[in-house]
Amino acid sequence: MIEARELTKRFGRLTAVNELTFTVRPGQVTGFLGPNGAGKSTTLRMILGLNAPTSGTATIDGRPFRLEGTGLRRVGALLDAGDVHRGRSAQAHVAALARSNGLPRERVTAVLREVGLSEAARRRVGEFSLGMRQRLGLACALLGDPPVLIFDEPINGLDPEGIRWARALFRRLASEGRTVLVSSHMMSEMEHTADHLIVVGGGRLIADEPLSEFAARASRPTVTVRSEDSRRLSAVLTAAGGEVMQLGNGSLTVAKLSTSQIGEVAFSNRIMVYEVAVTSGALEEAFMELTASSVVHRAAES
Numbered sequence: 001m002i003e004a005r006e007l008t009k010r011f012g013r014l015t016a017v018n019e020l021t022f023t024v025r026p027g028q029v030t031g032f033l034g035p036n037g038a039g040k041s042t043t044l045r046m047i048l049g050l051n052a053p054t055s056g057t058a059t060i061d062g063r064p065f066r067l068e069g070t071g072l073r074r075v076g077a078l079l080d081a082g083d084v085h086r087g088r089s090a091q092a093h094v095a096a097l098a099r100s101n102g103l104p105r106e107r108v109t110a111v112l113r114e115v116g117l118s119e120a121a122r123r124r125v126g127e128f129s130l131g132m133r134q135r136l137g138l139a140c141a142l143l144g145d146p147p148v149l150i151f152d153e154p155i156n157g158l159d160p161e162g163i164r165w166a167r168a169l170f171r172r173l174a175s176e177g178r179t180v181l182v183s184s185h186m187m188s189e190m191e192h193t194a195d196h197l198i199v200v201g202g203g204r205l206i207a208d209e210p211l212s213e214f215a216a217r218a219s220r221p222t223v224t225v226r227s228e229d230s231r232r233l234s235a236v237l238t239a240a241g242g243e244v245m246q247l248g249n250g251s252l253t254v255a256k257l258s259t260s261q262i263g264e265v266a267f268s269n270r271i272m273v274y275e276v277a278v279t280s281g282a283l284e285e286a287f288m289e290l291t292a293s294s295v296v297h298r299a300a301e302s
């Protein structure tokens, strides 16, 4: 379990992380979301003991973590995929890490296979694409078979097949009971991967809740209605409590009323309806709105 309590980091006059309190639980993928500069990397670095907090605490399984010694058996992390010796082969890079952490050589072959780099293992990392370097970073994170995994923007640079693969990997790691924290600045990367979301903006906590609840709250479903008389229908739906918008083609979009309520209102007013369709608002938009306006929403501790 990862815990941040009133975690704060200031760089001079800038408060990059502002009294963040959250818990990341095992057995699920937790998405750590926020726009560029929201303070995600700084938070992850404090959790990993790479940056000292200005105030507050960050712990893993109840104690502060240091990424030294046999640390890789406790926590695996992917921070900056570019942070490797470019002249070394992938295999030499992972083998050196295994040696310094007292991990068996077999793990090197196993993790390179796991991330799909077996064939490229002898190539120099300097020749790798960003996607391959991300895979290499993931291999290093998995090396110690740790119960806690922290990935900072791991999807960056992966092609569509790589993204599918990474999502499946995160889900599998969580299903094995591990704690999996994945940061991203895009909701679309998280909506098919995360079970739980921690959203930050301007260093502050904006949301901490299951993805399903965020989706239900954020993406207000609207109904599009095509009828014989959109003007009259608009009036009666508004009177019934709907939020109605006229579309150019004579259709209406209606929020706050269900399809059956709309059907009943139309029927009782003898307005012929030709088409009724539900569209759910895009999560990405809701996320952008939420972080742009920095509406503070703190869900109850679950």
Ligand SMILES: Nc1ncnc2c1ncn2[C@@H]1O[C@H](COP(=O)(O)OP(=O)(O)OP(=O)(O)O)[C@@H](O)[C@H]1O
Residues within 6 Å of the ligand: 011, 014, 016, 034, 035, 036, 037, 038, 039, 040, 041, 042, 043, 185
């Ligand atoms: N070492 C540092 N010195 C000064 N300012 C820093 C330092 N590290 C981060 N910052 C600043 O702190 C803020 C938060 O940065 P951070 O990298 O944590 O955000 P992020 O959410 O990870 O964003 P991104 O998605 O762009 O990586 C930014 O304004 C950044 O410029």
